Amino acid sequence: MKQPAEAVIALEGISKSFGKVHANKEIRLTIRKGTVKALLGENGAGKSTLMSILAGRLQPDAGRIVVDGKAMRFGSAKDAIEAGIGMVYQHFKLVESMTVAENVFLGQEGGQILKPRVMEATVKELALSHRLDIDPAARVADLSMGEKQRVEILKLLQRKSRILIFDEPTAVLTPQEGEQLFKALVHMAEQGKSIVFISHKLGEVMRVADEVAILRKGEIIEEKCISDVTSQDELARMMVGKETFLEVVKHKVEEGAVVLDVRDLAGNGLKGVSLDVKRGEILGIVGVAGNGQKPLVETICGLQAPEKGAITILGKTWKSFFSRRKTRETLSYIPEDRIGLATCPSMNLSDNFLLTTRKGFRRGPWLRRKRVERESQNVVDRFSVLPGHLSSQARHLSGGNLQKLVLGREFFRNPGLIVAEQPTQGLDIATAKLIWDHLVSARDNAGILLVTGDLNEAFALADRVAVMFEGAIVDVFDVADTEKRERVGLMMAGAA
Incomplete structure (x- = not known):
């Protein structure tokens, strides 16, 4: 029987509270040499807090971190790095105008001034030894998201990090880049x-x-070798404490009239984009972040005017639609930025409900407050927004509950067109499944434009998929087209 690898890090009784919220409770966790340890949990379970403590960004209220058998206290990220612990964040911290090698060596103390060729040779050797393909002389601004992530990893390796923490590392990667990352992690x-x-x-x-x-809920409730886990469904059950079926059941819906028609849309980073969405269908837009999805969504949803081309929404021209926009039976937008654009953090739930529905509750200059409270409470109850108190401020909700509030508010408007931008990004599987089910049900009355970086989500929900690269549509295909599905990763990288 294979002996378990030696422990390099032990978290012993780690606790952390923010006011009355217990983010971590008496956590005990061992990280072993030469292993990949996955950390799973619903939104608000305490993962980010725990890893921020391990990376030195937060200090625990109680407990200790033991490194190689010695108890240590990290007062800063610098202390953690010196102990051999580094974290690769979702949002990279690179200087775009510098080269790969310059970024890798940036900020290091105690070293002599190195010539560019020496730095590049050192980084090249480091990259080759860890199977991280990169050009050390390349300017960071010219790199893909996957290549930028490799630079972040090399920065940690150059600092002799032995424990590397990856937070949602594939969120901005193409499938090919994700596969390259997995191979590098295993190596x-x-x-x-x-x-x-x-x-x-x-x-x-x-x-x-x-x-x-x-x-x-802030506690480690189960640990297993992955070889003892039978399926993804078992992982989901372990996370949420009940049976969770990951499959999306799509009932058949008859296609109706075109609710969105985009023709030759150009400018604002777009290059002749054409697409249409019919009532009763979901069109998925996929692509690596930064390839035109954001300006496309913002133009369709009225946040910026089209420079060239034409957009028809629910039978009206773009200008006509947004000059006299209705409160109900209209366009509903579920933005990626749920805490900044979709909601106001300092306002309570009923006032956040009013952000896009206010016109429907006015009687002359007066607001019908009792009806507002009744309808907003119905939305909170129907979409299981916790805690379900209308007086709660949006800032106190987890990401998943905030997203459910936004979804409920926009569905209340009985839209004919729904634009959902990264609707489950960063959400746990139980909340994501709930949102998937609501979007699929909404096809009865609406057409849906789904913008997502998750191919599994796109293939599970969409009827057709459009691939974007550098501001243009590479291809649009039926989700049942298995040949195109196999090639979608190449399309996301620009292959026609």
């Missing part, structure tokens, strides 16, 4: 590095992890 583990892998994508966990630890 680093084989070289003795310890990897902590945070992801909501259960297939990724099954693919790359050796061990999995489940956080629920």
Whole structure:
């Protein structure tokens, strides 16, 4: 029987509270040499807090961190890095105007001034030894998202990090880049590095992890070797404490009239985009972040005017639609930025409900407050928004509950067209499944434009898929076209 690898990090009794909220409670967790440990949990389970403590960004209220058998206290991220712990965040911290090699060496203390050729040779050797394909002389601004992520990893490796923490690392990657990352993680583990892998994508966990630890309500409730986990459904059950079926059941809906027609849309980063959405269907837009999805959505939803081309929404021209926009039976927008654009953090739930529905509750200059409270409470109850108090401020809701509030508010408007932008990004599987079910049901009365970076989500929900690259539509195909589905990763990288 294979002996377990030696422990390099032990978290012993880690607790952390923010006011009355107990983010972490008496957590005990061991990270072993040469293993990939996945950390799973619903939104608000305490994953980010725990990893911020391990990375030195937060200090625990109680408990200790033991590194190589020695108790240590990290007062800053610098202390953690010196102990060999580094974290690769979702949002990269790179200087775009500098080269790869310059970024890798940037901020290092105690070293001599190195010539560019020396730095590039050092980085090239480091990249080759860890199977991280990169040109050390390339300017960071010219790199893909996957290449930028490799630079972040190389920065940590150059600082001799032995424990690397990855927070949702595939969120901005193409499938090919994700596969390259998985191979690099496995190779680093084989070289003795310890990897902590945070992801909501259960297939990724099954693919790359050796061990999995489940956080629920701030506590570690289960740990397993991945070889003892039978399926993604089992992982989902462990996370939420009940049976969760990941499959989306799509009832048949007859296609209706065209509710969105975009023709030769150009400018604002777009290059001749044409597409249409019919009532009763979901059109999925996929692509690596930054390839035109944002300006397309903002133009369709009225946040910026089209420079060239034409848009027809629910039978009206773009200008006519937004000059006299109705409160109900209209366009509903579920933005990616749920805390900044979709809601106002300092306002309570009923006032956030009014942000896009206010006109429907006015009687002359007066607001019908009792009806507002009744309808907003119905939305909170129907969409299981917790805590369900209308007086709660939006800032106190988890990401998942905030998204359910936004979804409920926009569905209340009985829209004919729904634009959903990254609707489940960063959400746990139970909340994501609820949102998927609501979007599928909404096809009865609406056409849906779904913008997502998650191919599994696109293929599960959409009837057709459009691939974007550098501001243009590469292809549009039926989701049942298996040949096109196999090539979608290449399309996302620009292959026609």
